[in-house]
Amino acid sequence: MGRPLIHRSPMPGLGLSMGITLTMLSLVVLLPIGALLLKGANYGLAGIWETVNRERVWAALFLSFRLSLFAALFNLVFGVLLAWVLVRYRFTGRRILDAAVDLPFALPTAVAGISLTALYAPNGFFGQMAAEIGWKIAYTQWGIFIALVFVGLPFVTRTVQPVVEEIEREVEEASATLGASRLHTIRHVILPMLTPAALTGFALALARAVGEYGSVIFIAGNIPLVTEIAPLLIIIQLEEFNYDAAAAIGIAMLLISFAMLLVINLIQVWSRRRIGYV
C-alpha cells in the first residue's frame, strides 16, 4: 500500500525513457490491439460467436491449433535432444549446427514457404521420395505440419540450452554414486530439471505456430475445411472488406494467444516457486 508508484532514484532520464517507452508501446502495440478489441465490442459477443460458430471457421481454428500442437510436440522432443547434443557433445560441425538452429528465425517466412513447397511438392526432392510410397505431403495437412515444425524449431532448443549448460556435473555424479543407471539419471534427475524450460519453449513454439501464415500458405493448398488455416481466413475476410468477420476471427486468435501467454507465465511462476529457479 505504502509503496510509491515510482521509487525516487538518482538516475537521470526517468521522464524521457518512460515517455518514449509508453508512447511507442501505445502507438505501435496497444492502440492497434485496442482497435481490434473495440471493433469486437461494437460487433458484440453474439456477433463474434455467430461468425466464429461456422463450420469453416471452426475447421480452420481447430486445424491451426491441432497441427500447431503436433508440431510443437515434435519440436519439444527434437528440441531437447538438440539442446543436449549441442551442449554436451563435441564433434566436427557442431558450431554450424548450433548456428543453423536459428535459421528459421532469420529466414523470412515467405522464403521458407516457397522453398518447403518446392521440396515437398509431388515433383520436389522429398515429395518424389514420399510419392514412391504413396505419401502426399505438400497440399495436405502433412505439409502444414512440416512448415510449422520449421518455424517452431528454435524455441525449445534455445530455452533448454542454457539450462543444460547450468546443470552441475556433481548432481549427475551424485545420482550415479547412489546406484542409478545413466538412463535412470536422465529420466529422474536431468529431464525434471529441463522440464520448466522445455515447457516454456513448447508454449512459445505453439503460440508461434498457431499464428503462422507465411510459411504455411504456400504448402497448405488452402482447401476450405481441409487445409485452410485460421490466419488465412482473416485475410480472405479482409479481401472481401468484411471487417467485422475478420475482427471476430482475429479476436478468437488473440484470445488463444493471451491464454498461451498466461500459461507460459504460470509455468515460470510454478517452476520458480517449486525449484527456486527458472
Add this chain to the structure above:
Amino acid sequence: MHIEIDEISKSFGTTAALHPVSLSIPSGALVALLGPSGSGKTTLLRILGGLEFPTSGRVLFDGQDATGLSVQERRAGFVFQSYALFRHMTVFDNIAYGLNARPRASRPTKAEIARRVTKLLELIQLPDIGARYPSQLSGGQRQRVALARALAIEPRMLLLDEPFGALDAKVRKELRQGLRDIHDTTGLTTVFVTHDQEEAMELADLVVVMSMGRIEQIGKPQDVRAKPKTAFVREFISL
C-alpha cells in the same frame, strides 16, 4: 570394509594429478585426506568412488580388485562438496532416491523405503523436514541431508569431499561431531577430504597428508603433529 590403494596414479592430459600412491585403510577407520588444493586429495577420493578412472594402479576392496567396478556397482556413499542435492525433489525423495533407483527385483517396498527414510532423518536429527525442498534448508541441514542420502543405499564405505567446506565456523564444529557419531554408529569405513588441518586432526583416526600428488605422511593425528616427516608437513600443520 578394508580399502587398499595400490600404486594409483592419475594424469589429466600431460599433467599428473597423482603420482603413484599407495595407502591401506583399515576397516572401520575414519580417515582424513589432508592437503592444500591441487594436492590430489579430491582426485584420489573420486577414484575411490569410481567417478574417475586411475591411469595406472589398482583399488582393492576387502582384497578384491575393484578398479574396474562402475560407480553404480561400487556402492560408495559419496557426499559432494556442493552436496549436489536434487533441487526438484523433496528431502524425502532425495534420501529415497538410491533405493528407488534399484532394479525392481531388489527394490524395497514403498513402506520399507518410507521407514528407512524416516529412520535416516532421525539419525541426522532432522525428523520433520521430509516434505521440504533443498532450497528451503540451511547449509548445515543440506549437508546432513546429503549424508543421509548417501547412507540410504547402505554403502560399503563413506566418501566425503570437503564436507564442511561451505559452512560457517560454528555449524562446522557441530557437524564434525555429527559425522563422528554417525561413523561410530554405522561403523563404516569413512574417508573425507579436507584442507583444514585442525578439522583433520580433531576428527580422524588416521591422517593422510598430501601435496603435489604425493602422500607426504600417513599417521595418527598425534604422531603427525609430534613427528612431521617432511618439511612440507611441518609447515602445513603449523599453519
Add this chain to the structure above:
Amino acid sequence: MSDITVTKGAPARFRSATEEAPLARWAMIAAAVLGLGILVFAPLIAVFVEALARGVAASLASLATRDAQEAIKLTLTIAAISVPFNAIFGVAAAWFITKFDFRGKAFLITLIDLPFSVSPVVAGLCIVLMFGANSLIGGWLVANGFPIVFAMPGIILATMFVTFPFVARELIPVMIEQGRAEEEAALTLGASGWRVFWTVTLPNIRWALLYGVLLCNARAMGEFGAVAVVSGKIRGQTATMPTTIEMLYQEYLSVAAFSLAAVLALLALVTLLLKTALEIRHADQLAATHRH
C-alpha cells in the same frame, strides 16, 4: 582437479558418470544432424537450387526487373526507418525498466513481449482496423491526404509491431546483470545524464544492442504476414520483397520468385554469421542465454 574428461588409457568399459554410452551418443548426434539436415539445411539449399535452375544469368535478369528493384528498394527503406525507431524504443524501455523501480514492471515487460505471441496477420488486422479508411482516425488521415493503410506508413507500423520486442529483450537482461553501480559512480563524479549514457551505459551495451538490431533487421526485411495485410501489395508501390515473392510465385515465375528469395536467404545467412561472431567474440556482453 575435478575436470571431467575421458581418461586416456582407461579401459573401454569405463565411462565417466556424466556420459552416455558411445552408441547412444552417436545415435543422438546422427538424429540431430539428420533432423537439421532435412528441416533446415534442405530448404536453405533448395532456395538457391531453384533460383539458379535456369542459370545465373536468368536469375540476375529477374532481379534487374523494375518490380524486383522497387521491391528491394522499398524493403530497404522500411527497414531503414523501422529498425532505428525500434532501437530507440528498445534502449529507452531497457533504461526505464532497469534503472528505475516502479510498480507494474513485470506487466510492462509482458506488454512489450506481446507482439511475439500475436499472429502477424492479426497484427496487420489491428493496424487496418485502427488506421484503415473505415476507421475514425484513418478516415480523417485519408481525408487529409495521409493514408496509412495500403501505403508506406502502414507497412512501417506493421513491421514495427512484429519486431517491437527484439531490441528491448536483448538489452534488459544485460542491463539487469550490469547493475547500476557504474552509472551511479559516474553521477557522483559529476557527469550529466546524457554523458553517463554515452560514456558509461552505451559502451557496456553496444554488442547486445547490435545483436538486437541484427535480429530486428532480419525480421523487418522478411516480414510477410502483417505486411501482406496492410500493404495492399500494389506493384512498384507497396509490394515489399516478401510480398513480391508471393506474387511471382503465384504467377509461376519460379526463377524470379526464388531469385528474390535467395537475396533474402543470403541476408539471413549474413545475419546468422554476424550473430554467431558476436556470440563467440563478445559473449560476456550479451544476454546469458546467448553464451555458448
